Amino acid sequence: MVEPRRVELTEAQTSRASRTYWDSAAEEYLSEHGEFLGDDRFVWCPEGVDEETAQLLGPVRGKRILEVGCGGAQCSRWLAGQGADVVAFDISVEQLRVARQLDQRTGTAVRTVAADVTALPYRDVTFDIVCSAFGALPFVAEAETALREIARTLKPGGLLVFSVTHPIRWTMPDDPTPAGLHITHSYFDRTPYVEVDGAGTPIYAEHHRTTGDWIRALTGAGFVVDDLLEPEWPAGHDLVWGGWGPDRGRLVPGTAIWSAHKR
Numbered sequence: 082m083v084e085p086r087r088v089e090l091t092e093a094q095t096s097r098a099s100r101t102y103w104d105s106a107a108e109e110y111l112s113e114h115g116e117f118l119g120d121d122r123f124v125w126c127p128e129g130v131d132e133e134t135a136q137l138l139g140p141v142r143g144k145r146i147l148e149v150g151c152g153g154a155q156c157s158r159w160l161a162g163q164g165a166d167v168v169a170f171d172i173s174v175e176q177l178r179v180a181r182q183l184d185q186r187t188g189t190a191v192r193t194v195a196a197d198v199t200a201l202p203y204r205d206v207t208f209d210i211v212c213s214a215f216g217a218l219p220f221v222a223e224a225e226t227a228l229r230e231i232a233r234t235l236k237p238g239g240l241l242v243f244s245v246t247h248p249i250r251w252t253m254p255d256d257p258t259p260a261g262l263h264i265t266h267s268y269f270d271r272t273p274y275v276e277v278d279g280a281g282t283p284i285y286a287e288h289h290r291t292t293g294d295w296i297r298a299l300t301g302a303g304f305v306v307d308d309l310l311e312p313e314w315p316a317g318h319d320l321v322w323g324g325w326g327p328d329r330g331r332l333v334p335g336t337a338i339w340s341a342h343k344r
Contacts, residue, residue, distance in 0.1 A: 083276045083277070083278065083284070083285075084276065084277050084278075085274065085275070085276050086274075086275045086276070086277060087270075087272040087273070087274060087275065088272065088273070088275050088283075089272060089273070090222055090273055090275060090283060090286050091222060092199060092221065092222040092223045092226070094222075094283055094286070095220065095221060095222040095273070095283075095286045095288070096172065096197055096199070096221075097283070098275070098276075098283040098284055098285055098286040099172050099173075099220045099221075099285075099286065100172050100173055101284045101285075102276075102284055102285040103152075103171070103172065103173035103175065103176050104173050104174060104175040104176075105175075105284075107152075107153075107173060107175035107176045107178070107179050108175070108179065110152070111153060111179050114322070115153075117129075117320060117322075118153070118155050119155055120153075120155060120158065120183045120186055120187045121155060121158035121159050121162060121183075121187050121189060122155055122156075122159055123155070123156040123159040123160065123214070124155070124156075124214065125137070125214050125244045125312075125336070125338055126214070126215070126244050126312060126335070126336035126338065127320060127322040127323075127325035127335065127336065128312040128313070128314055128315065128318070128325070128330065128335065128336055129315060129318055129320070130244075130310070130312050130336075130338065132156070132159065133159070137242050137310070137338065137340060138210055138212060138240065138242055139240070141160055141163050141164065141165040141210065142163060142164035142165065143164060143165070143166070144165050144166065144209040144210055145165075145166045145167075145207060145208045145209050145210075146160055146165045146166065146167045146168075146208060146209065146210045146211070146212065147167075147168055147169070147170075147203065147207075147208045147210070147211045147212075147231075147234060148160070148167065148168075148169035148170075148211075148212055148213065148216070149169075149170070149198055149211060149212070149213035149216050149217045149218065149231065149243065150170075150171055150172070150198065150213055150215070150216020150217030150218070150220075151169035151170060151171050151176070151180065151191070151193060151216060152171060152173075152176045152179070152180070152216060153176060153179045153180045153182075153183050154169050154171075154177075154180040154183065154184075154191040154193055155183065156169075156212065156214055157169040157191040157193075158183065158184075158187060158189045158191055160212075161189055161191060162189060165210075167191065167192075168191075168192045168193070168194075168203075169191055169192070169193045170193060170194045170195065170196040170198075170201075170202075171193065171195065171196075171216070171217075172195065172196070172197055172198075172217065173195070174195050177193050177194075177195060180193055198217040198218070198221060198227040198230060198231070199221060199223060199226045199227050199230060200230065201230045201231070201233070201234055203234045204234070205233050205234065206233075206234070206235065206236045206237070207234050207235075207236070208234050208235055208236065208239060209235075209236055209239055209240070210239060210240045210241075210242075211231050211234065211235055211239070211240070211241045211242075211243075212241075212242050212243065213242075213243035213244070214243075214244050215244055215245065215246075216243075218243055218245055219245045219246055219287055219288060220286060220287060220288070221288065222273070222286075222288055224288070224290060224294075224295075224298045225298045225301055225302060228241075228298055228299060228301075228302035228304065229302045229303070231302070232302045232303045232304060232343050235343045236343070237343055237344075238342055238343060239342065239343045240340070240341075240342050241304060241339075241340070241341045241342070241343070242338065242339065242340045242341075243338070243339055244336055244337065244338040244339075245295075245336070245337055245339070246287075246335070246336065246337070247311060247333075247334040247335055247336055247337045248268065248289065248290060248291050248292050248294075248295070248337065249268070249333055249334060250324060250333075250334075250335055251266060251268065251270075251289040252264045252265065252266050252267070252268050253265060253266075253324070253329075253333075254324075255323055255324040256324065257321050257322075257323070257324050257325060257326030257328060257329050258326070258328055259328050261324065261328075261329060262328070262329060262332065268291060269291065270289070271288070271289055271290065271291075271294070272289075273286050273287060273288045273289065274286070274287045274289070292309075292337075295337070295339060299339065299341050303343055303344050304341035304342065304343060304344065305341060305342055305343075305344055306339065306340075306341045307340045307341055307342060308339075308340040309337060309338070309339055309340075310337075310338040310340070311334035311336070311337060311338075312334065312336055312338065313330070313331075313334075314327055314330025314331050314335075318330075
């Protein structure tokens with residue numbers, strides 16, 4: 082039995098919980114969301130922002146790109162198809178096994194490794210672009226450490242674009258119906274959402290940061306914030322994904338997509 086709690090966790094506890102969860106949920110996640118995500122598309126969020134049309138990364142041909150928290154590496158596969166020199170990592174070995182399955186299915190192989198975003202196995206000033214679609218950054222206790230590691234691997238002027246749950250979503254229940262349209266938690270409460278097993282061991286952890294927290298973390302890691310995209314829910318888009326859906330999405334943002342560059 083899984084029990085949700087709001088408790089403080091260290092980075093080590095958070096890392097173990099993330100590895101545990103994504104190792105156990107990799108196949109189920111693909112089964113549930115694979116049709117929407119595709120095998121080789123770059124979808125930023127449940128609102129359906131697609132890199133092919135949004136062009137948040139700009140021209141990618143010939144660029145060295147790192148995908149953070151790649152899951153099945155769908156985004157990296159799309160980038161490779163556009164001529165990028167892309168590598169990717171995830172904390173979950175099972176997610177990387179899913180990525181290998183998709184490599185075989187599509188005929189496009191992505192170079193991946195198992196790694197933690199707070200200790201990246203890449204050299205300094207290696208990449209032109211770092212990107213992440215809901216990968217790793219919502220699931221770390223020390224976002225500043227992760228962002229400093231990303232900055233370390235980026236070339237001067239290099240671009241970072243990542244999507245996370247919009248901070249305002251933290252205040253509401255994980256209910257996409259009209260019944261979920263009310264405030265139940267303080268926006269200012271940074272205590273992470275944690276799920277524990279019957280023995281009380283954390284097996285899932287997601288950390289909340291306010292908009293100001295993200296700005297301070299980015300600038301403190303050496304980034305200049307260029308943009309914050311808060312995508313509106315598209316007309317006719319009827320997807321329901323956790324707390325995302327048309328009832329809530331037409332009133333409040335569910336996703337924040339940050340764009341920044343290394344000073």
